[in-house]
Amino acid sequence: MKLVRTALAHPLVWPVVTLVLLTLLDLAHNSAFLSIRMLDGHLFGAPIDILNRAAPLVIVSLGTTLVIATRGIDISVGAVVAIAGAAAATVLADDPSQVGLALAAALGTGIAAGVWNGLLVAFVGMQPIIATLILMVAGRGIAQLLTGGQIIPIGAPGYLVLGDGYLASVPCSVWIALAAIAATALLVNRTALGLFIRAIGINPVATRLAGLRSASIVFGVYVFCGVASAVAGILASSNVRSADGNNAGLLLELDAILAVTLGGTSLAGGRFSLAGTVLGALIIQTLTYTTYSIGVPPEATLVVKAAVVLVVSVIQSATIRALLARHLQRVLPSARTRPIVEASE
Template sequence: MGSEKRFHPAIMTLAWPVAALALLVVFNLAFTPGFFGIELRDGRFFGTPIDVLNHAAKVAIVAIGMTLVIATGGVDLSVGAVVAISGAVAAMFVTRSQASFPLVILAALAAGGVAGLCNGFLVARLRLQPIVATLVLMVAGRGVAQLITDGLIITFEHRALSSLANTAFAFIPIPAWIALALATAVGLFTRRTAAGMFVEAVGDNDRACRYAGVNDRAIKLGVYAFCGVCAGLAGLVECSYIKAADANNAGLFLELDAILAVVIGGTSLSGGRFSLTGSLVGAILIQTLTKTMYMHDVSADVAPLPKAIAVLAVCTLQSPVVKDRIAGMFSRGSA
């Protein structure tokens, strides 16, 4: 069966991040007392694994959109700011209007979608460099969020909205289910239709795609818009979790975590082949690492360093040069 061969390299790409995650879990089992402790309080589960899942879910949701953007050879730096915008929109809707809950969700997602379309327009139509094009919204987006909230942190008491991120189903927090469902839906859509092929093809050689009649602009516009919607969804989750919209701090540095998750997951920053599963594993890996350091009292100022080292290690193992060396070692061993 041909598909076996197709997924073979994907599995190889996944091997390193999964191995790193396993190593981290083993480390925590041995050296971090209470890392796997879960307790039931007020009908909800609390504990480190639940925390990790909750935070990883947010990164994962953004990383799913980011995966497609990166696969087309782009990048979206504005997702953190879009999270702030979407949270601000949701908070304003629930505090200043009688809008029904589905409408609130729709408005927040639409805000993300519009932001993504702006990015897509700059990249696909005006042919700006993705880094520059999305940097605009990365900087301006928080200003937009401030305008929406009048520069205030808007807190709210809204049962439906706050339960979104604060309830669990089958022990797993809802945001993790959302991330999983989103990844599954996107995975099915990209692999069952030709969308995945188009995205990979455009990332690999957009000029050849144009010559083959592929509407590369529409595809780029589409992935940026979708990435915006994903960021909007993450914004909903975040504001639901803290029951407030904080234009300054919501989704701060989320773009970096999302890009890292994608890269750790094996999708190349130069575009082409992408792996949604890899991005999910990457998101969990990053959160687990962060949490591990907190629990070992690594101060927040120093925390980025071990994180950077871990990321460097995983990325080094994916470098074509290192891969060749390792493959060479194995083939010599077997010869």
Template structure:
């Protein structure tokens, strides 16, 4: 009994159960939901499609996880996605064969954007939501200036392979997301950086008093978040074969925050789970797929998503679970007492 109770208190239990329930709902609606077939030399099916479309969200959410772990927030990632895609598209428009330069330019944009946020938060002392809100608004304008307010088509074959191609029959975007996830996990587990980030989230004043350069670490975390957004921008612009300064990455920051929250990372800082974040991103994408597949109107998709996220977050809350268990025990006790009282009569 204690083992079962401890298992249900694990951070990943509820996200995994949520994902399993969503998959079960899809299977109930369409029996061949989990079927994977070969089409034009690569794997094809709903699971592959979900993984492919979730890849940019996974990458952005990894950066968001570390930011939130330091008691911060980055709501500019959607704008950075748009700027990175626009920068790559502008370079490819002049020189379609110079794919490496275009990708490096996009990544440089992410680093600069992250450094700007980190400078305002870590060294100027601005509140994270205000600092990143500035780039969220200005960045979207920068992206539209780069594209001239138009959708810039991308036709460079080498660039299109990154987000739309396949490697070993699996979408390249999935490989990129997996590589970024593994690299981030190794960085957090094999170095002291993960411990430092947790310490800053728990008590930033204490970490500063013991000599830890917390400002530099917070700065680095925002730079990392900007880099992750830029990688996602390359994948998304490659996948849709164009750069759209107005719509690229729109509301992506909200999905990333939801994915991080669903994965069990504390918004109060100090506790984070990269595995939980990946599962949370898969939940978001699977939920989107599910709502469309079962016939939910597009205008109601966001409402359904909000309800599911609310339920999962409530279930993850220890106080909410304790209250629910208390009411269940009360109902069970009253149900047992009723037959006894009837028998006494």
């Protein structure tokens, strides 16, 4: 019983259970769901497709995780994805050989967006949702100005390989996402930055009074989120071979926030889990795949996604976990005798 209570209390248990249940549902509908085959030297199959499609969301969600951990929010990430793709496509439209310049332009827009959000939140003192809402609205307009309101095709092979190419038979976007996960994990787990971010999220006033330069750290977190969004914009535009200022990254900010919360990160700040965020992103992408594969009508897809997210979020709440634990104590005889034995010892 103690083992069950410990498992139920672990923040990653419900995301893992949700992902397993979705996988079982897909297997029930398609027995070859987990099969992976080699075709023309590349790995193909539903799991590879899910990982490939989830890569931009994973990268954006990493930046969103750190922002939320500082009691912030960034709802402009979808717009930054669109701006980054539009900036890269604009450069490549003039000269397809300027792949390096296109990447620099995309990353530069991400840095600029992060600096803008960070200045408003950390130094001006504006509420994070309002500060990022400004860029969410204006950023979509900036992306459309860059593209002239048109979809700009991208044909540079050196750029397209990032989102549509393969390395060692695995999509390059998956490798890039893995590199982003590793770099972020090293940053927050092997340096004092992770501790500082948690401290700011728990009590920003106390950390400031303790001498920690919390404003600079919050500013850096928003810049990091902007860069992560730009990388996702590069992968997204490369994968679809075009830049669309109107639809690129649309509603991605909502999926990123859902991925973060499904992974166990607290919206109140101070507690975050990168592993949980990655699981949350995979849940959302797997759920999207599942709804299409089992024949859910496109107009009902968002409703189904919302219902699943609601159920998982409710199960993850502390109140529901306590109710489950009390129910198990009533059902399992060992649960009633265990505390008495432990007390006598």
